[in-house]
Amino acid sequence: MEITTQEFKHCDLIKVKGRVDSATAPEFSKALEKSNDNSHFNIAVDMVELEYMSSAGFRALLATQRNCKRYNRGELVLVNVPVRIKEALELAGFTELFKTFDDTITAVGSF
Amino acid sequence: MPSVTFPARFDFLDEIREFVADVARANSFTDKDIYSLQLAADEAASNIIEHAYEGVTNATFDVTCAMQSDALVITMRDTGKPFDVSKVKQPDLKADLSERQIGGLGVYLIRKLMDEVHYESNSRTGNLLTMIKRKG
Numbered sequence: 364m365e366i367t368t369q370e371f372k373h374c375d376l377i378k379v380k381g382r383v384d385s386a387t388a389p390e391f392s393k394a395l396e397k398s399n400d401n402s403h404f405n406i407a408v409d410m411v412e413l414e415y416m417s418s419a420g421f422r423a424l425l426a427t428q429r430n431c432k433r434y435n436r437g438e439l440v441l442v443n444v445p446v447r448i449k450e451a452l453e454l455a456g457f458t459e460l461f462k463t464f465d466d467t468i469t470a471v472g473s474f
Numbered sequence: 475m476p477s478v479t480f481p482a483r484f485d486f487l488d489e490i491r492e493f494v495a496d497v498a499r500a501n502s503f504t505d506k507d508i509y510s511l512q513l514a515a516d517e518a519a520s521n522i523i524e525h526a527y528e529g530v531t532n533a534t535f536d537v538t539c540a541m542q543s544d545a546l547v548i549t550m551r552d553t554g555k556p557f558d559v560s561k562v563k564q565p566d567l568k569a570d571l572s573e574r575q576i577g578g579l580g581v582y583l584i585r586k587l588m589d590e591v592h593y594e595s596n597s598r599t600g601n602l603l604t605m606i607k608r609k610g
Contacts, residue, residue: 384491385520386484415491415509417516418579429571447509454586455579456567 366394373474374405376442376467380412383420391420395427395439404430404437407470411443421455428460438462442470475538482523482533482552490519490537497539498546503609510587511546514605515539517580518550518559526554526601545589545608553600558593559584 364387365380375398383391398406406427410416424439431437440462444452452458464470478493480486491512498508519537527533535552562581566573585591590606 382488384484384487384516385524386487415512417487417513417520418583419520421579425571425574432571447506450506451509451513451583454583456565460571460574 364390366391368394368398370403371471371474374407374471375401375403376407376409376471378409378412382415383413383423384415384417385419388417388419388423392423392426395423399427399430405474406431406437406439407442407464407467407474408439409442409467409470410445410448411467413445413448416448416451418455421452421457424461425457438474440464440470440473442467475540477536477538477549477551479534479536480519482527482530482535482554484520484523487516487519491516493537494539494548497541501541501546501609503546503607507607507609511548511607514584514587514607515548515550517584518548518603518605521557521559521580522550522552522554522603525557526552528555530554542606544610545606548605548607550603551600556595556601558595559591559603 364383367378369376377394428439431439442464444463480490494511494515495508498511522535535550538549559581562578565578565582588605589608592604595601
């Protein structure tokens with residue numbers, strides 16, 4: 364797994380590549396928390412090069428979404444969700460908890 | 475049936491997923507089913523590592539993965555604390571963000587992804603999880 368964070372004026376774009384499972388999810392969580400620690404509560408997670416995500420990754424997304432939405436201070440959105448991961452998110456009932464976008468420009472521009 | 479012994483560590487999840495995918499690929503499962511099998515195996519192994527062997531170092535567990543007639547059967551045997559996936563409460567998927575449970579999701583996914591899930595716990599031979607996915 365590889366993570367890069369890009370700071371825009373109105374949101375952080377966090378790109379996660381490779382595989383997020385119980386081994387790598389703590390590092391993914393840390394990247395998400397770091398944005399929140401910097402008082403950045405608008406986050407777009409770009410999944411274009413994400414191959415795999417287990418429930419460990421879903422939990423990290425959920426925890427961050429809760430933190431972002433507290434006091435209406437922001438929101439975490441998902442971008443370029445690969446079909447297999449989208450199916451798993453649907454199965455977990457997570458799709459209604461996250462807005463999704465098909466490209467990063469629209470996602471970043473939505474904030 | 476040949477079984478493979480894996481260390482009960484999260485950094486072996488990659489290998490477990492590959493082990494399952496290789497068998498599924500060799501038996502012409504669809505990409506969607508292969509992903510489902512990998513996810514179910516990962517969630518089951520993660521539970522063993524996290525719950526059955528909580529606080530235990532140097533633990534191992536045995537995994538088998540093979541076709542039995544028209545279905546792929548994955549078994550995982552551990553000697554840790556019994557953790558019956560069939561008894562884990564189903565998360566409320568209609569709950570809103572603040573009420574959404576963080577736990578229980580892995581087990582829920584296993585049950586949704588596989589056609590059958592069985593669990594037996596035996597004080598002599600340990601815990602045996604059997605997960606079955608039929609082809610097509």
